[in-house]
Amino acid sequence: MVSIIHPERVLGIITLGMPFRLPGPLGLQFNLLPKGFYVLRWAEPGRAEADFGRFDAKTIIRNIYILLSGSELPIAGDDEEIMDLVDSSTPLPPWFTEEDIDVYATLYQNSGFRTALQVPYRCWQWDYGVTNPKVMAQSLLIMGEKDYFMKFPEMEDYMRKGIVKQFMSNLDTTFMPEGSHF
Numbered sequence: 001m002v003s004i005i006h007p008e009r010v011l012g013i014i015t016l017g018m019p020f021r022l023p024g025p026l027g028l029q030f031n032l033l034p035k036g037f038y039v040l041r042w043a044e045p046g047r048a049e050a051d052f053g054r055f056d057a058k059t060i061i062r063n064i065y066i067l068l069s070g071s072e073l074p075i076a077g078d079d080e081e082i083m084d085l086v087d088s089s090t091p092l093p094p095w096f097t098e099e100d101i102d103v104y105a106t107l108y109q110n111s112g113f114r115t116a117l118q119v120p121y122r123c124w125q126w127d128y129g130v131t132n133p134k135v136m137a138q139s140l141l142i143m144g145e146k147d148y149f150m151k152f153p154e155m156e157d158y159m160r161k162g163i164v165k166q167f168m169s170n171l172d173t174t175f176m177p178e179g180s181h182f
Contacts (some may be wrong), residue, residue, distance in 0.1 A: 001128060003135045013139040017147055017158060017181050020168050021124075022133050032153035036076040040120040051081040052113055058105035060113070062092065065101075069093045069182045071146040093182065139171045144179020153179075 003010040033040055042048040052060050063086040067074050076082050092101075108116075110150055143149075143159070150156055167173060 001130075002026045003137050004133055005128075006131055007136050011136045012137050013135065015139070015141050017143055017149060019141050019143070019164050019173075020135055020139075020171075022128075022167065030145045034073065034075050036080070037077070038076070038082045039121060041076060041082050042117055043124070045122065047149050048082070048113070048117050048121075051062070051097050055083060057108040058101055061101050061104045062086075063110065065092060065096050065182060066090045069096075069180050070146075071148055071180055075149050093180075126131060133167055135170075137170065139168050141171060141173045142179075143173065143175055144181065145175045145177050147181045149181055 001011055041051070042108070060083070063083050067082070067086050074082060074085055076085055093096075150159065159173070164173075
């Protein structure tokens with residue numbers, strides 16, 4: 001949003017895994033997402049907190065990195081929560097270590113998960129009053145070919161057909177062949 005509201009303050013943007021989406025209700029159309037999808041569940045105030053509350057911070061971090069490193073959309077059934085989707089015997093991704101988990105867990109033990117849930121899950125639908133949502137700065141998006149985000153409704157066309165360029169005319173995109181969301 002800073003690059004739209006204050007373009008004079010932004011020389012360039014590099015994003016990993018998430019292309020620019022319109023701010024507010026038109027950006028990510030929640031009604032098109034599958035029921036039980038983690039984005040919808042975590043957008044509900046109190047839902048993720050109750051789900052996470054069953055585990056320590058280290059287990060939550062481990063589960064999130066296992067779950068969101070796959071290529072499938074994480075969707076819980078009616079009688080499940082998102083943390084229930086993780087098989088505890090699944091190994092960590094090879095690039096994420098126990099030491100990484102320890103560092104992250106320590107940080108979240110101190111701060112909790114409130115901000116991590118607020119941004120982005122609970123503020124995507126806010127209307128920021130932006131009338132011309134164009135990013136003018138030179139931009140680079142690095143995204144994995146196996147990122148489940150590409151399975152979001154309309155995302156494949158948005159990225160592959162260049163619709164994103166309507167909002168970021170100076171965007172270069174690099175797809176990493178074996179890359180996932182993380």
